[in-house]
Amino acid sequence: MNHHISEYYDKNTIYVIGNAKTNSDNAITQKFNSFFIGFVINGDTSEIIDLSCSATIRTTEHFIASLFIGKKFGKFDKDIEEEVKRRYLGSSQKAIIVAYKDAVKKYSELKQK
Template structure:
């Protein structure tokens, strides 16, 4: 399903203690599939408990570049996602990006 040029990266973020994600998973995470040839997010899943939420979060990242931090992505999350995990999404994005850059530096 994924080409040999893709990598699987996980970013973590904390949600509030009253969030169902915290009760179920203890932490919010986003799994990014990134193509190392063009640094594009080709797929994504996350620890959202509702499929629509997972699909919406994917729509914020799939097709976007993952080669550096983009303030525009954070601003889009702030503008469009108004669930209790908003800040956790941004933190998971930054954490995933950091991990991706480490992988890129080491292997590519």
């Protein structure tokens, strides 16, 4: 099936990627060299509507998405950090938080322009 991109995301959406380093023994590092999360954000409400990440297992990506989708993206949210620490017990836990912080910083810089 051939889709046009406009069918997926409205013109008011913003895409931002957060990057982080992972442990050298992490499978993600072996495959991608770093960990990254791409967030799709509603530019009007700052709500996270979609994301993908450099996870090596599909379930990991789905679980990480469940931690973020529906949350606000205007500023770093300590509650999200705490939820990641409590619920995500993989070796990329710190990298998820760092990638999230990096993306929020980039988004905040864009919004200030």
